[in-house]
Amino acid sequence: MTNKSSRDGLTLSSYDVHLTPEIVASIRSVLPRVSDEVVAAITAEVPAYRDAFSGPMGETIRTAVGIALGGFLSLASVDDLPADVATATPPALEGAYSLGRGEARSGRTTEALLAAYRIGARVAWRELSSKAVEGGMAPEGLVEFAALVFAWIDEISEASAAGHADERATTGRVQRQLRERLARQLLAQAAPEELDDAASRAEWTPPSTLTALLVPNPQVGSILAKVNQATLEHDDLRDLDDYTLLLVPDAHGRRRRALLKALEGRRAIVGPAKPWREARVSYERARRAHFAGLDSDTEQHLVELVLSADADARDDLRAQVLAPLADLRPATAEKLAETLRSWLLHQGRREEVAAELFVHPQTVRYRMGQLRDAYGDRLDDPAMILALTVALG
Known part of the structure; x- marks a missing residue:
């Protein structure tokens, strides 16, 4: 059997694998058991999956394993396979892609996903090769068979990795948009219930306080790397085209000192820490400090700010x-x-x-x-x- 796939530039080499009806029947009879053993091995060896199989996602993963094994058997038992593997086994590749997206939504990393594939390949190969020999495959044919097994694992794991990456990109883009909207609503002093709803939609856990930072645009990336990952960002500021607003969660008390230290040597202006729904107060103070020509910590300029308020x-x-x-x-x-x-x-x-x-x-x-x-x-x-x-x- 010869198979070549050009999906996303990936090409499977030619494999000379001959599975007789007896071998196919022998392998097919153990696929349910192999699926269970793959799941058990992944659960035992990949920490991220120890609790993954107890909920609805567990059934999805079990189904994906079964489809992947069935897809391989279809691939290996067709004499005249089309050049495009995706055309030959669309359910398996689509299932792998969907699995990758689901794993991204579940918060598991690409590394955990690919580790699961490696373990699954090892367990599956042990069982499939044993049944192939029992079904009459000559030992010398096992080399080609092994090559096809692991090439197939590469194919479906790549489909899952693509699904994972696409979901992360989509989720990240949507989440950024939702968090940007939340920042706008905070500046607009929206009603508490609206802010709570916006935070929930953005999958953003409300902190105790938010601290406004006015940051020159070229410094945003380097400062974001130093602050809480849940920091909100907003760059459409009236009369402040060269600045971006960052709303940093829980930067009060000792954490404020750490924040100020991280900002040393930069032109960022730091407002006061305020209850998160009152973030506009922090922003307005940082804004007034900027236009008053004051720098850095607004808490050090309270007298000037009060005297210049009107x-x-x-x-x-x-x-x-x-x-x-x-x-x-x-x-x-x-x-x-x-x-x-x-x-x-x-x-x-x-x-x-x-x-x-x-x-x-x-x-x-x-x-x-x-x-x-x-x-x-x-x-x-x-x-x-x-x-x-x-x-x-």
Whole structure:
């Protein structure tokens, strides 16, 4: 029998294998037992399959093993096999491909799948060769028979590997799209039930917190390699075309320090850790830090962020609290405002104010006298002190 397959570039060489009706009958009679032995060996020797045969997927795998063995027997017992093996045994190859897709959905790796095929080939060969000899095959014919057995295993294992790869690619693409959608919904502050549903669809387990990272686009790949694999990614940001948003799960507490260390030397801006449904709060803070020219850890810039939250309101407040100085010369008013700011921040400690302003303590005393003349008792009013501190801070 001669068989050549060009499926996906794979070619099976010519095999001179002659299976008499007696040999075929002998092998066919033991196929159910061989299937059971293959399954038992795989279960015992491949850890990933130890629990795989107890559920619905187990029946699928058993059926696939039976179809693969039956497909081989069909392949080996046809005298004039078409050149295309896929045409000769479509159920077996289609079953192998479907098996690969199912294994990917079950979370088992290609390595585990191919290991199962290797073990299955070993067990099947032992039984098939024994029955072939019992059925009358000459010992010298076993070499060709063995070559055909293992070429067939290569063929169906390649079909399964292709199914596994296709499923992973499809699943990965769909999952990325669903997780991107979840990130958009988080930024849009969707209702809790909508967020829960989106997380479920994306097969994303909600964490305790999410931390927003604004990352320059060229650095996204290298940073993703350093953070939690469940990190959400979103690159369609208003006014931030050069940046991508990453939402990192559970990067709070000590993990935040580890995250910041991993980001050293990069231009990423890190928002606060917030309950996962409040990720927009973290994003907005990182965004404001970016536009304020602040870098890295927003937790180190809380005062600046608070003071810059409403720039117009702060300007109005500043004009309001400095109104008593409005009639002075601009240069004098500026020096007095500077002195007042330092006096507030140093809680009236004249020597420290003088050191900060590089003036003599007597100059500070003189300026504070001017300020008390301008403000009067209001410099002793807690509400005015708070307003001055915020306005001049």
